[in-house]
Amino acid sequence: MKKENLRDNMTNLELVLNMLAEATTTEISKENNPKTFADNKRIALKGGEIAGDTRKQIEEQTGKKIVSSQNAKILKEKNDKLKE
Numbered sequence: 001m002k003k004e005n006l007r008d009n010m011t012n013l014e015l016v017l018n019m020l021a022e023a024t025t026t027e028i029s030k031e032n033n034p035k036t037f038a039d040n041k042r043i044a045l046k047g048g049e050i051a052g053d054t055r056k057q058i059e060e061q062t063g064k065k066i067v068s069s070q071n072a073k074i075l076k077e078k079n080d081k082l083k084e
Contacts, residue, residue, distance in 0.1 A: 013058065013066045021051035 010018065025047025034040045055066050 011066070013055075017051045017055050017066065020054060021047045024050045 025044050028043045028046055029040070032039070032043060034043055059066055
């Protein structure tokens, strides 16, 4: 497999939840102005927790899993077959 970006193999909802975690972590960090690695880690975990809670709510409402069980190799193989 060629060098690929992880995000190239994510579904739209996976991307959105990833962006939510990043944006939430950034905003919490701006408000709390962490000084230590431990402070930054705590804030990052909080941002991820918020995105995780959102993922669970979406899955509960739709009855579908958000995180794809397919890996990049499987996605590439399917894409290659579609091109044939």
